[in-house]
Amino acid sequence: xxxxxxxxxxxxxxxxxxxxxxxxxxxxxxxxxxxxxxxxxxxxxxxxxxxxxxxxxxxxxxxxxxxxxxxxxxxxxxxxxxxxxxxxxxxxxxxxxxxxxxxxxxxxxxxxxxxxxxxxxxxxxxxxxxxxxxxxxxxxxxxxxxxxxxxxxxxxxxxxxxxxxxxxxxxxxxxxxxxxxxxxxxxxxxxxxxxxxxxxxxxxxxxxxxxxxxxxxxxxxxxxxxxxxxxxxxxxxxxxxxxxxxxxxxxxxxxxxxxxxxxxxxxxxxxxxxxxxxxxxxxxxxxxxxxxxxxxxxxxxxxxxxxxxxxxxxxxxxx
Amino acid sequence: xxxxxxxxxxxxxxxxxxxxxxxxxxxxxxxxxxxxxxxxxxxxxxxxxxxxxxxxxxxxxxxxxxxxxxxxxxxxxxxxxxxxxxxxxxxxxxxxxxxxxxxxxxxxxxxxxxxxxxxxxxxxxxxxxxxxxxxxxxxxxxxxxxxxxxxxxxxxxxxxxxxxxxxxxxxxxxxxxxxxxxxxxxxxxxxxxxxxxxxxxxxxxxxxxxxxxxxxxxxxxxxxxxxxxxxxxxxxxxxxxxxxxxxxxxxxxxxxxxxxxxxxxxxxxxxxxxxxxxxxxxxxxxxxxxxxxxxxxxxxxxxxxxxxxxxxxxxxxxx
Numbered sequence: 001x002x003x004x005x006x007x008x009x010x011x012x013x014x015x016x017x018x019x020x021x022x023x024x025x026x027x028x029x030x031x032x033x034x035x036x037x038x039x040x041x042x043x044x045x046x047x048x049x050x051x052x053x054x055x056x057x058x059x060x061x062x063x064x065x066x067x068x069x070x071x072x073x074x075x076x077x078x079x080x081x082x083x084x085x086x087x088x089x090x091x092x093x094x095x096x097x098x099x100x101x102x103x104x105x106x107x108x109x110x111x112x113x114x115x116x117x118x119x120x121x122x123x124x125x126x127x128x129x130x131x132x133x134x135x136x137x138x139x140x141x142x143x144x145x146x147x148x149x150x151x152x153x154x155x156x157x158x159x160x161x162x163x164x165x166x167x168x169x170x171x172x173x174x175x176x177x178x179x180x181x182x183x184x185x186x187x188x189x190x191x192x193x194x195x196x197x198x199x200x201x202x203x204x205x206x207x208x209x210x211x212x213x214x215x216x217x218x219x220x221x222x223x224x225x226x227x228x229x230x231x232x233x234x235x236x237x238x239x240x241x242x243x244x245x246x247x248x249x250x251x252x253x254x255x256x257x258x259x260x261x262x263x264x265x266x267x268x269x270x271x272x273x274x275x276x277x278x279x280x281x282x283x284x285x286x287x288x289x290x291x292x293x294x295x296x297x298x299x300x301x302x303x304x305x306x307x308x309x310x311x312x313x314x315x316x317x318x319x
Numbered sequence: 320x321x322x323x324x325x326x327x328x329x330x331x332x333x334x335x336x337x338x339x340x341x342x343x344x345x346x347x348x349x350x351x352x353x354x355x356x357x358x359x360x361x362x363x364x365x366x367x368x369x370x371x372x373x374x375x376x377x378x379x380x381x382x383x384x385x386x387x388x389x390x391x392x393x394x395x396x397x398x399x400x401x402x403x404x405x406x407x408x409x410x411x412x413x414x415x416x417x418x419x420x421x422x423x424x425x426x427x428x429x430x431x432x433x434x435x436x437x438x439x440x441x442x443x444x445x446x447x448x449x450x451x452x453x454x455x456x457x458x459x460x461x462x463x464x465x466x467x468x469x470x471x472x473x474x475x476x477x478x479x480x481x482x483x484x485x486x487x488x489x490x491x492x493x494x495x496x497x498x499x500x501x502x503x504x505x506x507x508x509x510x511x512x513x514x515x516x517x518x519x520x521x522x523x524x525x526x527x528x529x530x531x532x533x534x535x536x537x538x539x540x541x542x543x544x545x546x547x548x549x550x551x552x553x554x555x556x557x558x559x560x561x562x563x564x565x566x567x568x569x570x571x572x573x574x575x576x577x578x579x580x581x582x583x584x585x586x587x588x589x590x591x592x593x594x595x596x597x598x599x600x601x602x603x604x605x606x607x608x609x610x611x612x613x614x615x616x617x618x619x620x621x622x623x624x625x626x627x628x629x630x631x632x633x634x635x636x637x638x
Contacts, residue, residue: 130475131475132472132473132474132475132479144573146467146573146574148465148467148468148470148472148473148474148479149467149468149470149472149473151467151468153451153467153468153472153573153574153575154451154467154468154575155451155467155574155575155576156449156450156451156575156576156577156611156612157575157607157608157611158575159575159607159608160451160467160573160574160575161573161575162572162573162575162605162607162608163572163573165572165605166568166569166572166573167565167568167569167603170565177605177606178606179603179605179606182605246486246489249485249486250485250486250569251573253481253482253484253485254463254465254472254479254480254481254482254485254570254573254574255465255472255474255479255573256472256473256474256475256476256477256478256479256480256481257474257475258475284486284498286481286484286496286498286501287496287497287498288476288478288481289476289478289481292475292476293475
């Protein structure tokens with residue numbers, strides 16, 4: 001009999017889930033399309049059945065001690081998912097309370113996906129001995145989580161860590177939040193696409209992506225072309241990294257972290273984004289912080305980083 | 320016999336000190352010009368003698384339990400004052416260790432002046448029941464301190480809270496730190512003077528201060544003229560508050576505070592700065608934070624706010 005937890009990461013596209021032991025070893029993981037379930041009740045029923053099937057499929061007997069969930073706009077204090085912009089579900093969803101009916105005897109805990117990522121980094125990744133660090137998740141949007149004095153900053157309403165909505169430029173790009181110039185309109189998969197489209201319009205250089213509509217284009221395509229030497233695609237990455245470093249300098253001035261970890265889909269572009277971001281961060285830092293903060297990729301291993309984060313959330317709760 | 324502590328606030332212009340009881344009552348306070356002592360040893364000797372004199376002058380017998388010091392660029396972890404830009408002392412000064420020789424039997428603790436102000440607000444002021452708030456000190460420069468989860472954010476190197484050096488504008492005003500566009504070049508007594516001087520140059524309106532050199536001009540003069548209806552002085556305050564609110568919106572997105580307290584010389588301008596700052600803050604906030612954060616003057620009473628902050632530092636240590 002092995003003690004383990006279920007870690008669940010609800011994403012805009014996929015919901016990933018897995019069974020994780022105390023050492024952070026993911027015994028098994030799987031995923032399904034979040035969008036297949038427009039109804040939260042059906043989604044939870046399916047998710048529960050998947051976890052049960054996964055448990056029985058393991059060749060060890062599992063004693064499930066708890067369930068950890070990471071979700072966009074997840075509120076740790078209330079266990080709710082609140083008006084998630086990238087999910088079909090509307091309003092305030094009491095996700096943890098509802099899901100609890102499938103697990104009446106063990107704790108079900110939910111938090112913001114970026115906060116789960118930070119806990120994963122702290123328990124199993126690169127932040128094991130760190131008390132002050134930042135995690136940035138670069139996906140459709142930009143998520144972030146701040147750890148200070150060894151604890152996640154939740155803030156007064158549980159809403160801290162919205163670095164995606166700090167201002168890059170007055171009257172800048174329109175954000176889905178209604179404001180203009182938010183960081184995530186520049187630095188995210190969507191932001192990269194906007195930058196690249198602008199470059200295609202304003203510059204005449206050759207590009208294999210020139211004839212695609214913005215709906216057809218993906219950040220992965222831009223990445224693939226950049227790797228092949230597409231000058232405009234390289235410039236789009238360079239501009240994205242530059243803006244990221246510029247605004248991280250502000251975040252460092254406020255919280256003086258030891259390191260900043262970047263994770264999520266766009267982080268897979270590696271040095272294409274890290275190199276300009278590091279250069280811009282150092283350049284824009286207040287002098288006392290120069291050379292004192294590392295910009296690093298997540299040190300969580302494998303494809304199930306976000307599931308490990310959700311597992312870390314519940315293990316932390318159980319200890 | 321009353322238990323009390325000595326609270327000391329070392330400022331660019333004045334050093335204030337006082338004797339404070341456990342309830343935060345300032346039994347007596349005094350000050351002298353910091354600049355009179357270019358040598359730290361002589362400064363400390365004088366300060367010690369002043370405290371002894373003050374103690375004996377009280378009509379109650381005092382048992383001094385500790386000494387708290389707030390200073391610009393004060394480092395709590397090391398007890399040092401590090402390259403303070405507005406003091407005559409250069410380099411890294413081991414202030415607490417040196418001062419300890421006068422108080423061999425009680426603790427001597429030092430921190431950054433804005434962090435002392437935040438502790439004062441938490442123990443004796445408006446943040447008594449708050450776990451998440453920000454304190455901004457508006458003087459020659461802009462200092463700040465962030466409290467999250469009920470604790471001051473010190474960061475990895477003890478340098479967190481440098482909101483004075485977040486960027487307002489690319490290639491903006493040159494800051495004494497070497498960067499361009501730092502918040503304190505716009506929002507501080509010095510920033511207000513720069514804004515007002517620019518307005519005098521670029522606009523033709525009448526002003527009693529038009530013939531003064533920038534050396535002769537003080538932020539207090541601009542305040543007095545604004546109160547009398549000087550249109551350009553009013554505009555300078557309005558612009559200062561607008562920029563403050565704009566950058567506070569970023570700080571709220573990161574730490575989600577319950578309130579932001581503004582203290583220091585420039586905060587005395589009251590609504591001249593609070594009104595435009597509040598309006599700009601609300602306008603620039605990410606929607607989820609709107610209506611959720613208060614912008615308030617410090618609730619510490621009397622003229623000795625900074626001394627109370629330094630006293631709070633040491634009382635907190637003793638408890």
